[in-house]
Amino acid sequence: MTDPEDLAARVRDGDVRIHELEDHADYDTAAEARRLIVERETGADLEAVGDYSFPAEQAEPNIENMIGAAQVPMGVVGPVPVHGGAADGDHYLPLATTEGALLASVNRGLGVIRAAGGADARVTKNGMTRAPVFRVDGVAEAAETVEWVEDNLETLREAAESTTSHGELLDVEPYVVGDSVYLRFAYDTKDAMGMNMATIATGEACEVVEAETPASLVALSGNLCSDKKPAAINAVEGRGRSVTADAVIPGELVEERLHTTADAIAEANTRKNLIGSAKAGSLGFNAHAANVVGAAFLATGQDEAQVVEGANTITTMDTREREDGTTDLYASVSLASLEVGTVGGGTKLPTQAEALEVLGLRGGGDPPGSNADALAEIIAVGALAGELSLLGALSSRHLASAHEDLGR
Ligand SMILES: CC(C)(COP(=O)([O-])OP(=O)([O-])OC[C@H]1O[C@@H](n2cnc3c(N)ncnc32)[C@H](O)[C@@H]1OP(=O)([O-])[O-])[C@@H](O)C(=O)NCCC(=O)NCCSC(=O)C[C@@](C)(O)CC(=O)[O-]
Ligand SMILES: NC(=O)C1=CN([C@@H]2O[C@H](COP(=O)(O)OP(=O)(O)OC[C@H]3O[C@@H](n4cnc5c(N)ncnc54)[C@H](OP(=O)(O)O)[C@@H]3O)[C@@H](O)[C@H]2O)C=CC1
Incomplete structure (x- = not known):
């Protein structure tokens, strides 16, 4: 089915979810159907939003639920x-x-x-950073985890770099707060900004940390990274x-x-x-x-x-x-x-x-x-x-x- 009106009707009737329209039509038609739905529900006119200059499919890795493009001078x-x-x-x-x-x-x-x-x-x-946070029992386990990390940088490097042909693990800086251990991984991500690359590589390294130490991963980003928040650690x-x-x-x-x-x-x-x-x-x-x-x-x-x-x-x-x-x-x-x-x-x-x-x-x-x-x-x-x-x-x-x- 490639008619935007039909697609919009199927979403309205609950047969298709609005974020699954690309499974039923090409990307531009899916975006058009979404505009129709939003226009009808809100009364907004999305003519300008829909007047974009690239194939919607090209933006597939960058956006979900696409309706068009915001144009900034x-x-x-x-x-x-x-x-x-x-x-x-x-x-x-x-x-x-x-x-x-x-x-x-x-x-x-x-x-x-x-x-x-x-x-x-x-x-x-x-150095692009990603800092997962791990749970431990207390300070003794925290110290044990930090010591293992400091002694096994090569093992962590091997795991992290197995996920990328460009990224290089530069360092892992441990921080302990009570029964939380933060490991701030820093990578040379070459020409990529590197947040996906560093996150994927760190995920792989975390599996090794969990296998070799008492630490248990709570969150792959523990905010000591620190991404998209004002933070002194980045300034310093x-x-x-x-x-x-x-x-x-x-x-x-x-x-x-x-x-x-x-x-x-x-x-x-x-x-x-x-x-x-x-x-x-x-x-x-x-x-x-x-x-x-x-x-x-x-x-x-x-x-x-x-x-x-x-x-x-x-x-x-x-x-x-x-x-x-x-x-x-x-x-x-x-x-x-x-x-x-x-x-x-x-x-x-x-x-x-x-x-x-x-x-x-x-x-x-x-x-x-x-x-x-x-x-x-x-x-x-x-x-x-x-x-x-x-x-x-x-x-x-x-x-x-x-x-x-x-x-x-
Ligand atoms: C507006 C000017 C430049 C006039 O300054 P002027 O010296 O009267 O300008 P001019 O007509 O003599 O031209 C000088 C040069 O400015 C450029 N220029 C001049 N006009 C243009 C133009 N239309 N388009 C492109 N370039 C222009 C151009 O390079 C030109 O050289 P030329 O090429 O003619 O030899 C000056 O008064 C100025 O820079 N003011 C400051 C404005 C500013 O920086 N605003 C930034 C945003 S403020 C903000 O968002 C943050 C804030 C303020 O809240 C942060 C805080 O708390 O501090
Ligand atoms: N995942 C997250 O937590 C977050 C993600 N983001 C998003 O991450 C994206 C950016 O991540 P990023 O990793 O930069 O980009 P991508 O995920 O788009 O990956 C870029 C890939 O390009 C390959 N590559 C090819 N040539 C080069 C080169 N010369 N230098 C470096 N890499 C090269 C690398 O592949 P290979 O690794 O195989 O060598 C690299 O992993 C943005 O869309 C951003 O919005 C932002 C914040 C957080």
């Missing part, structure tokens, strides 16, 4: 001048957002960085890529293009991003790193919920005196836990793959991992540009007027 900023460990040269960065003024701001910051000769960027740590230890970008901006460029001074930006950064964030109890000591991380994630097919970890960013802005008496601005961002991939997840979907192509980073890198490293470095430079521009706007008191002009 995508723009481009740059070129981004990056001197990175993996990324080098000028890259246009696609960003998808609904916040007017955001791309203008990042574009302005990139123009400043470009005029200053570009930004350096490096991935300084890489890192998760995914830890990446830093910096640039020195000549004082005259700050004045010409940001309409303020290096001193004023440094002061705004200290009082806002450092002291203000500390007083607020924030994990993010930055202005809006999440803006660039989120927009780049939507454009390139990353898991949008992991913007939470991307916000674990510290921005520093300091003045540097030159011999001629003028003052430059040293600017940096350090993203502790940027979780990105160029294979897997949403990266294969058509618009997302095209966005990765714009960056020259679609698919696996050579060597494996280099494309995801490069993506992390480019996003970090984009975040640095956003910080420079917003701090400039705040220092020159242009934030409200910018959003009056562009954001509404």
